Amino acid sequence: MRPSLTHIALHVPDLQACIDFYEQFCGMRIIHERAGKGSKIVWMAEPGKEHQFIFVIMPGGAERYLAADDYSHFGFALDSRQQVDTVAQQAELAGCLIWAPREEPYPVGYYCGLRDPAGNYVEFSYGQPLGPGSEHLPIP
Known part of the structure; x- marks a missing residue:
């Protein structure tokens, strides 16, 4: 099983x-x-x-309050760095951007983070070995 x-x-x-x-x-x-x-x-x-x-x-849930160093999140892959930047710009206008776009060494890639209305963190990334365009990337 x-x-x-x-x-x-x-x-x-x-x-x-x-x-x-x-x-x-x-x-x-x-x-x-x-x-x-x-x-x-x-x-x-x-x-x-x-x-x-x-x-x-x-x-019926309580709002979540994550510590500044808590990186618990849901992850969504995007097709390009530009799409990450676009999501970050929209989130900035909506007041829910928590991590401005940034680049981290492989396998993290380029990403930004948002806070949903319940307090959960949501990451949008490009260049990870998961999601769109990852077929050619090795899994670490």
Whole structure:
């Protein structure tokens, strides 16, 4: 038996704000929603990956406050450094940029970080051995 990671479930303080964030910055969309324990439960996925990996988002969570040196995050790969810069510019305008674009040695690559409305950190990267364009890169 080999388990396969299929989803992450998050309780969030403001469901609609998190839906809006993951739609705007991550390109995710709602693929399922249902009533659940007096509220709404939402499944979100990247287009084309609905059967591979999803976020399950539910209200009722407390806002997360991560320490300045806490790098816990969700990671999304982009197709170019310019796309990382674009996300960072949009996040700066929205007031949710936490890590300005920066370059780190391989395998980290070029990345920026955002804070979602629940307090989770979300990284957008280019040049890691995962995601778009990584087929030719070795896994460390």
